[in-house]
Amino acid sequence: xxxxxxxxxxxxxxxxxxxxxxxxxxxxxxxxxxxxxxxxxxxxxxxxxxxxxxxxxxxxxxxxxxxxxxxxxxxxxxxxxxxxxxxxxxxxxxxxxxxxxxxxxxxxxxxxxxxxxxxxxxxxxxxxxxxxxxxxxxxxxxxxxxxxxxxxxxxxxxxxxxxxxxxxxxxxxxxxxxxxxxxxxxxxxxxxxxxxxxxxxxxxxxxxxxxxxxxxxxxxxxxxxxxxxxxxxxxxxxxxxxxxxxxxxxxxxxxxxxxxxxxxxxxxxxxxxxxxxxxxxxxxxxxxxxxxxxxxxxxxxxxxxxxxxxxxxxxxxxxxxxxxxxxxxxxxxxxxxxxxxxxxxxxxxxxxxxxxxxxxxxxxxxxxxxxxxxxxxxxxxxxxxxxxxxxxxxxxxxxxxxxxxxxxxxxxxxxxxxxxxxxxxxxxxxxxxxxxxxxxxxxxxxxxxxxxxxxxxxxxxxxxxxxxxxxxxxxxxxxxxxxxxxxxxxxxxxxxxxxxxxxxxxxxxxxxxxxxxxxxxxxxxxxxxxxxxxxxxxxxxxxxxxxxxxxxxxxxxxxxxxxxxxxxxxxxxxxxxxxxx
Ligand SMILES: Cc1cc2nc3c(=O)[nH]c(=O)nc-3n(C[C@H](O)[C@H](O)[C@H](O)COP(=O)(O)OP(=O)(O)OC[C@H]3O[C@@H](n4cnc5c(N)ncnc54)[C@H](O)[C@@H]3O)c2cc1C
Numbered sequence: 001x002x003x004x005x006x007x008x009x010x011x012x013x014x015x016x017x018x019x020x021x022x023x024x025x026x027x028x029x030x031x032x033x034x035x036x037x038x039x040x041x042x043x044x045x046x047x048x049x050x051x052x053x054x055x056x057x058x059x060x061x062x063x064x065x066x067x068x069x070x071x072x073x074x075x076x077x078x079x080x081x082x083x084x085x086x087x088x089x090x091x092x093x094x095x096x097x098x099x100x101x102x103x104x105x106x107x108x109x110x111x112x113x114x115x116x117x118x119x120x121x122x123x124x125x126x127x128x129x130x131x132x133x134x135x136x137x138x139x140x141x142x143x144x145x146x147x148x149x150x151x152x153x154x155x156x157x158x159x160x161x162x163x164x165x166x167x168x169x170x171x172x173x174x175x176x177x178x179x180x181x182x183x184x185x186x187x188x189x190x191x192x193x194x195x196x197x198x199x200x201x202x203x204x205x206x207x208x209x210x211x212x213x214x215x216x217x218x219x220x221x222x223x224x225x226x227x228x229x230x231x232x233x234x235x236x237x238x239x240x241x242x243x244x245x246x247x248x249x250x251x252x253x254x255x256x257x258x259x260x261x262x263x264x265x266x267x268x269x270x271x272x273x274x275x276x277x278x279x280x281x282x283x284x285x286x287x288x289x290x291x292x293x294x295x296x297x298x299x300x301x302x303x304x305x306x307x308x309x310x311x312x313x314x315x316x317x318x319x320x321x322x323x324x325x326x327x328x329x330x331x332x333x334x335x336x337x338x339x340x341x342x343x344x345x346x347x348x349x350x351x352x353x354x355x356x357x358x359x360x361x362x363x364x365x366x367x368x369x370x371x372x373x374x375x376x377x378x379x380x381x382x383x384x385x386x387x388x389x390x391x392x393x394x395x396x397x398x399x400x401x402x403x404x405x406x407x408x409x410x411x412x413x414x415x416x417x418x419x420x421x422x423x424x425x426x427x428x429x430x431x432x433x434x435x436x437x438x439x440x441x442x443x444x445x446x447x448x449x450x451x452x453x454x455x456x457x458x459x460x461x462x463x464x465x466x467x468x469x470x471x472x473x474x475x476x477x478x479x480x481x482x483x484x485x486x487x488x489x490x491x492x493x494x495x496x497x498x499x500x501x502x503x504x505x506x507x508x509x510x511x512x513x514x515x516x517x518x519x520x521x522x523x524x525x526x527x528x529x530x531x532x533x534x535x536x537x538x539x540x541x542x543x544x545x546x547x548x549x550x551x552x553x554x555x556x557x558x559x560x561x562x563x564x565x566x567x568x569x570x571x572x573x574x575x576x577x578x579x580x581x
Pocket of ligand 1: 115
């Protein structure tokens with residue numbers, strides 16, 4: 001029986017390896033796998049050989065209406081909707097894999113589906129009442145209604161709680177007023193999950209989620225934004241002017257909208273990750289072909305070490321991203337209570353891996369990569385947004401680090417209280433110790449910290465890499481402790497330090513996902529066939545170890561203050577102030 005309340009990374013930061021969460025590596029349910037196989041094949045049939053069209057739609061800045069109809073007929077808007085409402089009822093794993101396949105062909109198409117299923121209607125799936133689902137599922141499954149997620153406003157980007165759109169209680173309805181910007185699918189959506197202010201507590205806005213449909217009077221949308229990438233996907237402002245939203249359209253708890261928004265984004269992350277993996281697979285295929293075909297200095301450029309270095313690293317990035325995306329999709333499918341830190345890591349790692357891959361693939365293609373005739377530059381433009389939306393990677397890094405620092409800080413506060421209790425009342429006092437506090441006290445006294453310090457479910461061929469993980473776990477726990485002792489409450493303003501902690505945690509989650517995946521491969525294919533994957537694990541463990549050690553050293557030995565002073569200098573001078581001539 002799985003304990004679904006266990007949170008892998010949050011436990012890890014306190015020195016505990018909850019390996020049952022990540023072993024065995026998830027596999028798709030055979031029934032769902034059969035349907036998924038057929039869907040993947042049909043996606044390829046539908047999208048293969050249409051590169052010229054994708055390029056034309058990128059230039060035109062929209063998907064043609066006929067193509068949207070094709071997507072609807074295929075059922076691409078019903079991927080996560082139950083079968084009895086006309087959908088395919090895919091879990092997160094199959095959904096993410098489908099988006100991956102679409103993204104291998106075109107990102108604008110994948111994002112149109114993703115904005116609908118990952119975030120636009122995800123709130124209905126997670127929080128909708130039976131009546132709400134009965135009312136909208138079928139239309140959303142056929143694509144008669146396309147969905148959009150409306151959170152961002154001019155004054156509320158990363159600071160989502162600063163939303164100013166209001167929904168005032170008017171008895172039998174809410175009166176909605178305000179505007180949202182940069183809403184994906186805005187121009188074509190009929191179903192909007194809208195976040196608006198419904199109250200205030202201690203000077204802070206309380207948000208609620210509302211279902212708004214285009215047929216309501218007072219709903220309108222702006223022009224298609226002229227964007228860097230994903231140009232064929234629709235991005236518009238959405239305006240609400242005295243819109244009467246029936247009370248029954250409240251989604252989730254009143255004034256609980258912030259949590260609803262965060263949960264939607266959290267649950268949708270395997271979509272972004274799946275898209276990133278799809279783009280990486282396409283780029284690797286393009287680069288491998290080009291490396292073999294293009295000759296310079298009388299040899300295929302692929303025979304040169306510098307090209308192999310690029311393509312080899314793309315393989316590691318793609319494999320590692322795929323392992324971690326698969327893992328969080330499975331955690332969502334198995335209904336783990338909290339995987340928000342792991343999901344944030346997947347969003348960061350896969351979006352940055354995709355960016356590195358796009359950059360190196362374009363470099364491998366040389367000047368041709370810069371030309372619009374080839375898809376590299378478009379893929380690179382399309383890739384860039386993934387580091388910005390659904391929580392910028394910077395904000396997500398803060399979230400990852402501050403979540404575990406808060407856990408441990410709380411443990412420390414409780415420990416202080418308990419220690420006081422020990423002096424007042426020795427027996428009762430020890431009973432008061434929390435798990436974390438007990439571990440911390442054991443570190444101090446040299447007693448064993450935890451029984452969960454080993455990663456022994458990893459295949460024996462990967463024992464050195466498992467040891468890297470075990471060593472890093474001890475160092476992570478020590479790092480969290482050291483940061484809290486050094487900065488105390490001020491840690492919240494020490495963003496250089498919290499970023500380093502987040503980077504360590506990113507490396508560790510990705511590493512454990514890779515080790516789990518390679519273990520499963522060895523067990524199913526045998527050592528010889530899994531050898532390339534074992535090499536990936538070796539490379540990634542080496543990288544993770546080097547990066548983590550460097551981050552650890554920098555807690556006390558860094559040039560953070562110098563860098564901050566230089567930024568202040570630029571702010572004051574309003575730019576760079578040392579022209580040579
Ligand atoms: C193409 C596109 C599609 C989009 N689709 C949608 C959609 O469908 N629905 C929707 O609601 N939104 C959507 N967005 C909005 C997107 O989610 C936001 O752009 C994103 O959340 C960042 O907000 P911002 O742009 O206001 O940046 P800001 O919040 O202004 O951030 C600017 C920079 O400051 C950094 N920063 C901010 N606060 C801090 C801090 N406390 N500490 C350190 N650094 C900080 C950020 O990381 C970032 O680097 C879309 C945006 C784009 C470009």
